[in-house]
Amino acid sequence: MERHLSSSAAEPTRAEIESLQEPLFIEFGASWCGHCIAAQPLIASALGDHPRTRRIKIEDGPGRRLGRSFGVKLWPTLVFMRRGQEVARLIRPTDRSAIAQALTQIDDES
Template identity: 60%
Template sequence: MAMNDTYAESEPRRTEVDALPGHVLLEFGAPWCEHCQAAQPLLAKALHGQPLHHLKIEDGPKRRLGRSFQVKLWPTLILLRDGQEIARCVRPTGIEELQSLLQSVNA
């Protein structure tokens, strides 16, 4: 699957996310966030050829999905397997952090 380049303006419900099959990478952030912008080239490289679904979700005040995952900093990347969190990475600054996050996808 290819990397998703655009943040979804409307977030899915937590029950919908919990019901997603297989590996899903949730990316919480905002298009104006400098940390999120800096992480995009790293994400593109790390996600290339990965067999997972990438959901890019705009987070902010009154956004319930991010709060349900205790997101405090952006970007926060949460790897799910069949709706269950298996790994998390907050504000990645190097490709190694993302490769470590994604290692369980290919295991």
């Protein structure tokens, strides 16, 4: 059974995240964060080549457990997971190629 997790739903638990087997990209950030806003076109462009990868945006901040469980300190922090395991992580990416490379590492089609 597939779980639908999104930024509009309640924040998923770490166990829920780790139970997902499909390629997963988690974006921790805040809607008002300048670094997060600047990264959006880069993320969208890179994700275009990986339609099977699920993206979950997590509004992070003080007291948010999921971000703390991943050790998030700066935004955006991008966590790339495959079969429930973290494979790559980018913090404040500034170029599309780094994001694309991390997505390729988790893509089941690669």
